[in-house]
Amino acid sequence: xxxxxxxxxxxxxxxxxxxxxxxxxxxxxxxxxxxxxxxxxxxxxxxxxxxxxxxxxxxxxxxxxxxxxxxxxxxxxxxxxxxxxxxxxxxxxxxxxxxxxxxxxxxxxxxxxxxxxxxxxxxxxxxxxxxxxxxxxxxxxxxxxxxxxxxxxxxxxxxxxxxxxxxxxxxxxxxxxxxxxxxxxxxxxxxxxxxxxxxxxxxxxxxxxxxxxxxxxxxxxxxxxxxxxxxxxxxxxxxxxxxxxxxxxxxxxxxxxxxxxxxxxxxxx
Amino acid sequence: xxxxxxxxxxxxxxxxxxxxxxxxxxxxxxxxxxxxxxxxxxxxxxxxxxxxxxxxxxxxxxxxxxxxxxxxxxxxxxxxxxxxxxxxxxxxxxxxxxxxxxxxxxxxxxxxxxxxxxxxxxxxxxxxxxxxxxxxxxxxxxxxxxxxxxxxxxxxxxxxxxxxxxxxxxxxxxxxxxxxxxxxxxxxxxxxxxxxxxxxxxxxxxxxxxxxxxxxxxxxxxxxxxxxxxxxxxxxxxxxxxxxxxxxxxxxxxxxxxxxxxxxxxxxxxxxxxxxxxxxxxxxxxxxxxxxxxxxxxxxxxxxxxxxxxxxxxxxxxxxxxxxxxxxxxxxxxxxxxxxxxxxxxxxxxxxxxxxxxxxxxxxxxxxxxxxxxxxxxxxxxxxxxxxxxxxxxxxxxxxxxxxxxxxxxxxxxxxxxxxxxxxxxxxxxxxxxxxxxxx
Numbered sequence: 001x002x003x004x005x006x007x008x009x010x011x012x013x014x015x016x017x018x019x020x021x022x023x024x025x026x027x028x029x030x031x032x033x034x035x036x037x038x039x040x041x042x043x044x045x046x047x048x049x050x051x052x053x054x055x056x057x058x059x060x061x062x063x064x065x066x067x068x069x070x071x072x073x074x075x076x077x078x079x080x081x082x083x084x085x086x087x088x089x090x091x092x093x094x095x096x097x098x099x100x101x102x103x104x105x106x107x108x109x110x111x112x113x114x115x116x117x118x119x120x121x122x123x124x125x126x127x128x129x130x131x132x133x134x135x136x137x138x139x140x141x142x143x144x145x146x147x148x149x150x151x152x153x154x155x156x157x158x159x160x161x162x163x164x165x166x167x168x169x170x171x172x173x174x175x176x177x178x179x180x181x182x183x184x185x186x187x188x189x190x191x192x193x194x195x196x197x198x199x200x201x202x203x204x205x206x207x208x209x210x211x212x213x214x215x216x217x218x219x220x221x222x223x224x225x226x227x228x229x230x231x232x233x234x235x236x237x238x239x240x241x242x243x244x245x246x247x248x249x250x251x252x253x254x255x256x257x258x259x260x261x262x263x264x265x266x267x268x269x
Numbered sequence: 270x271x272x273x274x275x276x277x278x279x280x281x282x283x284x285x286x287x288x289x290x291x292x293x294x295x296x297x298x299x300x301x302x303x304x305x306x307x308x309x310x311x312x313x314x315x316x317x318x319x320x321x322x323x324x325x326x327x328x329x330x331x332x333x334x335x336x337x338x339x340x341x342x343x344x345x346x347x348x349x350x351x352x353x354x355x356x357x358x359x360x361x362x363x364x365x366x367x368x369x370x371x372x373x374x375x376x377x378x379x380x381x382x383x384x385x386x387x388x389x390x391x392x393x394x395x396x397x398x399x400x401x402x403x404x405x406x407x408x409x410x411x412x413x414x415x416x417x418x419x420x421x422x423x424x425x426x427x428x429x430x431x432x433x434x435x436x437x438x439x440x441x442x443x444x445x446x447x448x449x450x451x452x453x454x455x456x457x458x459x460x461x462x463x464x465x466x467x468x469x470x471x472x473x474x475x476x477x478x479x480x481x482x483x484x485x486x487x488x489x490x491x492x493x494x495x496x497x498x499x500x501x502x503x504x505x506x507x508x509x510x511x512x513x514x515x516x517x518x519x520x521x522x523x524x525x526x527x528x529x530x531x532x533x534x535x536x537x538x539x540x541x542x543x544x545x546x547x548x549x550x551x552x553x554x555x556x557x558x559x560x561x562x563x564x565x566x567x568x569x570x571x572x573x574x575x576x577x578x579x580x581x582x583x584x585x586x587x588x589x590x591x592x593x594x595x596x597x598x599x600x601x602x603x604x605x606x607x608x609x610x611x612x613x614x615x616x617x618x619x620x621x622x623x624x625x626x627x628x629x630x631x632x633x634x635x636x637x638x639x640x641x642x643x644x645x646x647x648x649x650x651x652x653x654x655x656x657x658x659x660x661x662x663x664x665x666x667x668x669x670x671x672x673x674x675x676x677x678x679x680x681x682x683x684x685x686x687x688x689x690x691x692x693x694x695x696x697x698x699x700x701x702x703x704x705x706x707x708x709x
Contacts, residue, residue, distance in 0.1 A: 147642050151619070154641035158618040160573045181642075221598040254561060254599050 150181040165192040187218035199229040220253035292646040293685030305341040306372040311353040313379035320382045334423030334439040435663040442704045444478040449696035462692030481525040484705045488523035522567045526574035534566040558596040578612045611657045622658040648686035668701040
């Protein structure tokens with residue numbers, strides 16, 4: 001910057017010489033004024049240069065600060081990278097274990113897939129069987145279904161699963177009230193209650209048999225079992241009346257013979 | 270209620286059209302698809318003559334037991350890999366999963382016999398998971414016991430792979446009446462016909478043997494040469510016997526309830542004709558539970574002992590009837606005319622086996638009646654008369670007597686009528702009664 005100021009002074013020095021030895025007073029004054037202006041401009045230029053220098057210095061300082069900060073950050077990053085490298089090594093070990101587990105899982109998945117495939121085959125077979133059932137004529141299905149339901153429920157009764165039998169016979173009577181097995185279902189519902197010791201419910205069920213199917217083949221035994229339930233409840237008068245009614249209405253049934261034996265046991269005829 | 274009767278198949282015999290349902294679809298509603306291979310067991314160390322003999326017996330018995338169980342699909346041994354299997358290291362699982370085999374489970378092991386003992390090491394592996402399911406070591410001092418070891422391992426496989434649904438019948442026995450001279454005595458044999466041996470030596474006519482529910486005794490009726498009456502005898506496994514008599518001259522067809530009560534048919538001084546009686550165990554009090562005009566015979570208990578099925582001619586011809594154990598609720602299960610005999614109630618309660626001689630026919634065949642609905646299914650046909658059917662304890666098999674090969678002999682088959690096998694050959698043999706499961 002200083003060398004630039006000297007170059008300007010050198011530029012104007014011949015003018016000074018010519019004025020000193022050959023110019024007028026006005027010209028000298030004008031020249032002095034010009035010199036003053038030039039000096040002012042030089043000062044202003046110097047000031048501007050100084051300001052720019054300051055700005056450049058400031059910028060340089062800022063850059064230096066940034067570099068320093070960057071360096072610190074770089075150090076931190078370097079440390080972080082080194083730390084990360086250590087972690088990566090540990091992760092690699094963990095990954096190895098994970099890969100092993102994945103392989104195990106993969107093997108198990110294969111096995112599961114195999115089993116699923118097997119189950120799928122079985123399911124397809126079952127579906128084919130269901131399909132073949134569905135392809136039966138509708139009248140056949142309509143005829144078979146109540147039979148199967150009754151058969152399964154009766155088997156529950158026969159095997160002593162009386163809770164299942166009760167709900168099964170109730171459902172059967174609700175769904176197939178006109179089935180040829182309806183009177184049987186009503187009777188076995190009562191007998192299931194009787195075997196559970198639910199005597200009041202048994203009596204109600206046996207009454208249903210007598211009322212709904214008075215000529216059914218289960219009516220005599222419904223009378224007999226109702227009398228047994230009444231005896232259990234110590235309602236002996238009603239039990240005796242029921243047994244007598246059985247003997248009177250169904251005198252040729254085997255239950256009439258049992259009723260007579262029971263009346264004898266109770267001390268009445 | 271009207272009984273709806275359906276005669277299945279055998280249209281040529283009965284003149285009826287085959288209908289939709291087959292017995293196998295009813296009895297085995299969920300077809301098993303477990304594929305099992307039973308590789309030949311191999312010598313453990315050396316193939317000496319004792320070991321070779323034990324191996325040939327063991328391999329045949331195990332394979333036959335598993336095949337008869339009806340629980341598995343068992344591919345032919347001709348498809349098996351040739352490499353002998355001694356230990357798990359010898360098993361190449363992939364070679365048991367090729368399309369011709371594709372088995373789910375593999376049984377293999379070793380047998381080694383010497384002068385003092387026979388050792389069997391037996392394994393069952395899940396081929397898909399390659400996990401061991403069973404690993405057993407049996408040591409026996411008597412080589413002939415090798416059959417029992419094979420039966421036991423077969424039953425263990427059946428139990429494991431049926432998820433406890435069956436304990437297997439390989440160790441069960443069949444008691445039967447056999448005439449091998451002037452007298453007819455009670456004999457017993459393994460279910461496959463081996464190890465037959467005589468149990469009674471009374472010199473009379475012994476008939477209708479029937480196992481108790483706990484498998485510890487059986488009852489039968491006998492008429493001794495010097496006595497003009499039939500009596501019922503309780504025969505304990507240790508040989509001790511007790512006698513039950515009525516004041517009549519005829520007793521037949523004893524049957525044990527689960528609680529030990531015995532039902533039998535008899536003609537007594539108070540019954541006009543043969544009736545069904547029930548007596549508590551070890552008691553001489555009888556209760557007449559049928560007490561009806563007409564001949565009532567051949568009682569069999571329902572599995573819970575609440576009902577009894579029997580044969581009665583009260584409606585004209587001998588048919589299958591059921592009665593509650595208190596004598597009430599008698600009803601007819603079979604109403605086909607002809608002549609029914611020898612009912613036997615299935616272990617699951619659903620069916621009653623019986624034999625039936627159709628009108629104008631000379632021979633019996635074995636039938637199945639569904640108790641709830643009265644549906645009927647025919648199980649035997651063809652030559653000879655087939656009678657006295659009896660369930661195996663798992664309800665998957667049936668024994669019966671047949672004259673299809675000449676004299677009366679004992680046969681066994683699947684409960685759907687397939688896989689027929691003759692299991693007796695000497696003398697005249699009848700009235701087979703399949704034992705319950707052996708004690709655990």
